[in-house]
Amino acid sequence: MKVLLTGRSGQLGQALMASVPDGVELVATSRVELDLADSAACRRIVEEQRPDWVLNAGAYTAVDQAEQEPALAEAVNAQAPAAFAAALQQTGGRLLQLSTDFVFNGAQGHPYGPEQPRQPLGVYGASKARGEQVALQHRQARLLRTSWVYGPVGKNFCRTMLRLHAAKADEGEPLKVVADQVGCPTSTLTLAKACWRAIGIDANPDGPQVLHWSDAGAASWYDFAVAIGELAQAQGLLRQAATVEPITTADYPTPATRPSYSLLDCTASRQALGLPAVHWRDALAEVLARAQ
C-alpha cells in the first residue's frame, strides 16, 4: 500500500514516520517537496505518485497567528485537502484528513460526537472546518479529529511547560496556567497508531467516515501542566517542578478565542479502530520517557 504523507517534519508527522507499518510504501513530504498552499502542486503530486492514501498530517497550526493570516490558513487547511480529494477521486486513492476539536465552539458542555455540526470560533478552526467539509464531499475521504496534540518532539504545550517548570522553579515563581478550558491531551504516539489503523480498517468500505481520536479522560490546561511537572520530576527530567497556579482565560487573553470545553466522544471510533482507551496521564508518562 502506497501512502503519501504530508507534514513529515511536524510533531505528528515525525511520530508517523517512526511507526510505519509493514507493507506500507511511504512517500513522505515536508514543505520542501510540497507546499500545501499550492493547490496545483497538491493535485500534481497525487497524479504523479498515485498513492492508495494521502495521509494529510501537514497543516497551518499557528492558532493565534492565523487571525492575521486567514488566506494562508485557508489555502493550507482547506484548499489543500480539497485538491487532494479531487485528484484522488480521479486516481482512485483515498484521503485521511486530520482535523481538530477547534471546529467546535465548546458551548454544549458535554463531549462532541463525530456527526455534530461544526461551529468554529477562530480563523484556524474555521479553516479546518472548511477542510473537513470539502474533504467529506468525496466519499473516499476519511476524517480523523483529534485534540491538544503533544509529543516528545516539535512545538507543543508539554515541551513548553517542561522549559517553564524549570525556569519558574529556579526563579521561585509560580507557573500560571489557564484552568477554565477543558479538553483532552493527545499523545502523538497514540495518535500515530490511530492514524495507521484508520488506513488499515479500509478493508471495510462501510467504515465510519468521521473518526474521533484523543487519549482518554479530561483535563484543563492547568491539570495538564501540574501532571507534566509531577511526572517529569518523578522521571528525573526536572530537578524541581514549579508550583502551578490556576488562572482564567480572561487573565490570559489570546488573539484567537478557544473553545472552553472541547472533549471528543471517541467511544465509537475506538471500537471501529480496535484500539484501547489510554488515559492521558499514562500517555504523558510514555511521552516523557521518550523525551529523556
Ligand SMILES: NC(=O)c1ccc[n+]([C@@H]2O[C@H](COP(=O)([O-])OP(=O)(O)OC[C@H]3O[C@@H](n4cnc5c(N)ncnc54)[C@H](OP(=O)(O)O)[C@@H]3O)[C@@H](O)[C@H]2O)c1
Ligand atoms: N497541535 C495540536 O494541538 C492539534 C490539535 C488538534 C488537531 N491537530 C491537527 O493535527 C494535525 C497534525 O498537527 P501537528 O500538531 O503535528 O502540527 P505541527 O507540528 O505544527 O506540524 C504541521 C506540519 O505542517 C507543515 N506545514 C505547514 N504549512 C505548510 C505548507 N504550506 N506546506 C507544507 N507543509 C506545511 C509544517 O511544516 P514546517 O515544520 O516546515 O512548518 C509542519 O511540518 C494537523 O492537521 C492539525 O490541524 C493538531
